[in-house]
Amino acid sequence: MDDRTRVRRQPHRGIYDRAELLTLIDGLPVASVGYCAQGRPYVYPTLAWREGDHLYWHGSAASHSLRHIAEGVELCVNLFAVDGLVLARSGMNSSVNYRSVTLFGRAEAIVDADSKRRALERFIENLVPGRWADLRPITVAELKATTVVRMAIDEASGKVRNGPAHDDEADYALDIWAGVVPLALEVGAPVADPRLRPGVAEPQYLADLEFGEHA
């Protein structure tokens, strides 16, 4: 662990176990990808997924950012989810429950068409297990128009906060309500496409879909 991945603030919240870190990543589909270009910072959001020891994401081959990233520019990627509002008896001790992973390193493009197809299959299947087989097969032109990149999960750290507020000892005597308000990204009832062909049933795999992992 080098200096950038050591959790400096609130070190007890750091996740240092490798298996735990990978599980944490699997529950965090939303990533913020940061890089510098001409000394200026850029951050953009994307969906990411893990396979083995790599974090993957994708986008249009026409994307400025992805072209830059595929060239191997240095990256900082943060995966984050908020799990609750921690309402302490003071503002100072109020907080949020959350899960966060930060990766440093460089990405590489997946060039080979078969590997790209397999990576995209993995992406879709991670999000909506069972979906890939239903889709109109991906074409060579579509694969060409898509950039898939991956980054080794190497210089990485996780940080998690959960549980109740930690108030100042004296504040526990106050008649102030304290507690946690849970927040969770819930999956709603699927809304069928207005141009859905008559008789096409909602797939069974949508019945118990989840997005990310709840704390």
Next chain:
Amino acid sequence: MDDRTRVRRQPHRGIYDRAELLTLIDGLPVASVGYCAQGRPYVYPTLAWREGDHLYWHGSAASHSLRHIAEGVELCVNLFAVDGLVLARSGMNSSVNYRSVTLFGRAEAIVDADSKRRALERFIENLVPGRWADLRPITVAELKATTVVRMAIDEASGKVRNGPAHDDEADYALDIWAGVVPLALEVGAPVADPRLRPGVAEPQYLADLEFGEHA
């Protein structure tokens, strides 16, 4: 609008109206703050709030990142929420519904204690309206231990996707289910603190709390 804030990919998804942009920001409490130090990128998540023409966020005065930010380093801040999985008939046209705002610029620290207190009150009240008055008042030492920064909402752009999939015309004839799976950050039932004083009732303001804005 300069080159960095023009929405290059899918320009029809860009939000260029100022009032609409500010409303969009108000519905996006989770921010990813990016900056470069010694040419390397750093991204970290935080809760942010708006007052007037500024985006605010805060943290420990001991935070490395915030000290850097308060010194006026160049920033890229992205606010993001995912609102749904758009399941098209092809992988290529599958997408997510989302709201995203990206700001460029520099931040400044709020130094004056009264302004800092007011900013933190605004933060708490934005998250949980009615909460501030209940809290044990913030102390001078706590204010000193907290850094509040703000950044002008100046070089900024918003991007929103909502609605159904846009399939290739030929794909509409296929017997594949398509539609949108809504995702929303839901507020759960408050969990009282294990050390709550007997007789302290759950505040009324928690009854219809929301976090962020749903699409």
